[in-house]
Amino acid sequence: MTALRRRSFLQGSAAALAGTALSAPWARAQSRQSRPRRILLRNAWQNVNIGDIGHYLGALELIERYFPAAEMTLWPRPGALADGVREKLLQAFPKLKLTEGLVQGGKPSTPDLAAAWAETDFMLHGSGSGFSARSDLAAFHRATGKPFGVFGTSTDPISGIGRDRDPEGGTLANLRTRIQRLPPSHLDDETRWIIDRAAFMFCRDTLSRDYLRAQGVKTPILEFGPDSQFGMKRRDDRTGDAFRQARGLEEGKFICVIPRLRYTPYYRIRNEPRTPADDVRDAINTRTTESDHARVREMIVSYVRSTGNKVLVCGEMTYQVPMAKEVLLDPLPADVKRNVVWRENFWFTYEAAAVYARCQTVICVDCHSPIIALAHGVPGFYVRQPTDTCKGQMFHDVGVSPWIFEVDEVSGQQLWSRLEEIHRDPAKARGQVQTVMTGVDKLQRRMVEVLRAAASA
Secondary structure, three states: OOHHHHHHHHHHHHHHHHHHHHHHHHHHHHHHHHOOOEEEEEOOOOOOEHHHHHHHHHHHHHHHHHOOOOEEEEEOOOOOOOOOHHHHHHHHOOOOEEOOOOEEOOEEOOHHHHHHHHHOOEEEEOOEEOOOOHHHHHHHHHHHOOOEEEEEEEOOOOEOOOOOOEOOOOOHHHHHHHHHOOOOOOOOHHHHHHHHHOOOEEEOOHHHHHHHHHOOOOOOOEEEOOOHHHHOOOOOHHHHHHHHHHHOOOOOOEEEEEOOOOOOOHHHHOOOOOOHHHHHHHHHHHHHHHHHHHHHHHHHHHHHHHHOOEEEEOOOEOOHHHHHHHHHHOOOOHHHHOOEEEOOOOOOHHHHHHHHOOOOEEEEOOOHHHHHHHHOOOOEEEEEOOOOOHHHHHHHHHOOHHHEEEHHHOOHHHHHHHHHHHHHOHHHHHHHHHHHHHHHHHHHHHHHHHHHHHHHO
């Protein structure tokens, strides 16, 4: 090669390299725009509650329904996909990716989680109580600068154990009054920092939304967005129908009833050391469990003796499985007990949904079985305990106020009277559910449309 040709070649190569360097950010942006959006869903808090499992099943279904091009990765808490849950999840969502790890010192603890942070376009905090993974959102945003948002959480500032909180709780009306009296500087600085930087925050109850509005947070979208469990429309009819048939539960001729302690005994579930706060919780449980469920049993007696139909007592959480027998079945009169079936083991959310979908009504002292029932076209009663935070407001917000009851203010006969209305005209009740779910579906479609816009920006 001559000196002139060599000089021309080098000059051309340098120009080409310079052009490549200058265009690299543009090329990366073009590549990002041409591929599907990658969303990292921070959810799956535990596997001992069909509602906590339903949070992410519902979110994944909603995104699959309204944003099908998105590539989804689920970031669960350790152990949340154990005991066969992982296999059922991947069977339902075969394209779903999973990542494992924690945040330690503001950074991912595993190469797998670090890669997920690097590859994702948007992090989404899924439904739950207390905005529990807010510190993970903060670490992600600080480390990557990437956007994030929140899907259907509650931020109760009053109920529970801890500083400035009331372990006895109160009715929803009482909680609203007390929350409205909080000063506008009540929200802690870290939570305010996170919400101020969120692309959106959907609260699953208007008490949480109104509290954050009064606190003056700066996220551009702060709205009511129903718990993502409402979006779970899949169910395991094969397993559910087999269970029903084996127990003689005829479609439309039985109800499902689920108990609950005022405080979940997590130290027993997780085999953890007992704390002084557990002493407070256990004392409240001991004092209230019988009175809470005596009125539910009274409703069961009236239902069985008036209709001749059957009752399934079952659990929404693992600890409620033996509890259902102890506080609902065993104390019943012999003539009623013959018509009551006890579900003696825990079940996956899709099987529970299949059974709820075939019953007449779900009556629950916990929160998510009524949601599952409504999502599958069946009336759901929520018998709310005063310790169960402000999340119960969501039932009023979606339009089923006649089916939510404060446990300290309702009698067994009042529960039966409302249930009898459904028994007399089940078609009317299911029509009411359809109207409610039409509104919920509209709200949840908006949630996903906001997510799609934020992830594509």
